[in-house]
Amino acid sequence: MSRKVIQSDRLRDQVYRLLREDLFSGVIPAGSRLVELELAERYGVSRTPVREALFQLAREGLLEQSERGYSLIADTPQDFLQRMGVRLLLDPPLAEHAARFGTEEQLDSLEAVFGRMKKAAEQSKFIAFVAAAHEFRTLLLEMCHNTPLAKVCAVLEDQFLLVRNEYYRDESNRAISIERDGQLVDAIKARDSKAAARAAKDYVETLIDRYSPEAKRGKARAKPDNTA
Template sequence: MTDTPKRHMKDQIYDIFLGRIQRGEIGPDVRLVDTAVAAEFNVSRMPVRDALMRLTHEGYLDSTTRGFTLPNLDTRQIREIFELRRLLEPRAAALATARLTENDLTRLRDAVARAEQTLETGEIETLFAASEDIRRTWIMAVPNKELRDTILRYMAQIQAVRMATLRDAEAHRTLVDLQRRLLQALEARDAAAVELLLLRYVLAGEDSFLRLHPPSADSDAS
């Protein structure tokens, strides 16, 4: 009788860092160096390199001469991701509405409460973490696996954008208000209201980004 083979270390490292990226635990200023990651897991550089290169090929990371970072997107790419979000996320959130468990709703209430507190404290990192918790909770309840995985795939690419827009005081107030209203709609299992509020949430983030980074005449012409 043979033992069941263990999963390769490179696959374990891939799963760990994919989870860290999707939970927002790796920020835009973090640089992943293979030697440091290898030391963390007490392994050679080879499985680490394989895992990080796989994440790069799948669009979760960028490879540089000094390590791996979250993707550094130009304005055109960011605007296209917002377009993708407008198309996918409202419907996905509506589909998730009926699938949320009581534990999910408890997590959402806690995250919204933390986000509301930042209106007084101004702690943007707390707001970022709360927003990621809200987003991940409803995404993981989406019953359509292909839709869920598609949304998760570009999650890392919008984290740097999210941090920038959350520092906009006007957007801060608007987004927290929409988070509060989204929670109420999810608690009421009102899928139509959830779909509309999620669209407004994405549009508010996009408006903030465009206000902070107005498109140039050259980019409009290209």
């Protein structure tokens, strides 16, 4: 269902917010080309505020600009592993801070959001799962109560979110997320900061192992030869 802009804030700002939400919700797949005319029709505005919103998103590193216009970033396998390497440094302290400093209200919210993730996964509802997963990560950032850490993680989150949406299209990846994030929620609820840090570290290492070139070569060798 298309959404129309309400004439209140500047059109550029409204289009920017709506487009950003659509990007992060997984509605637009990574690598897609964004056409000004199509987006203008989608949001019920002229092409000018769309062009301004696209320019802003490109400045933030969420879009790539070329002679043909703008497109969503599509990570190479090396890009993905490099981002995972950075997350391996940031996610454990983020989880540790969330366990130590998250309020009881935030803990309840995190558990409720994780419940929505599980339900969406069980019902194979991709869009609902992506939305809940994004909210889950946003809550973790808020729960750490460490402004510099949250800001650095938020930048990486924006850069990685579009690619993670594609990763979540695979049902087995959603299952891994439920298992690992469930361990993280349990540790945070117990206020066990060390266990929370380990859970976050183990999750990222699982992704690195799953998508490393060595793992992919191993999978390729394991495939049966049906040519005989």
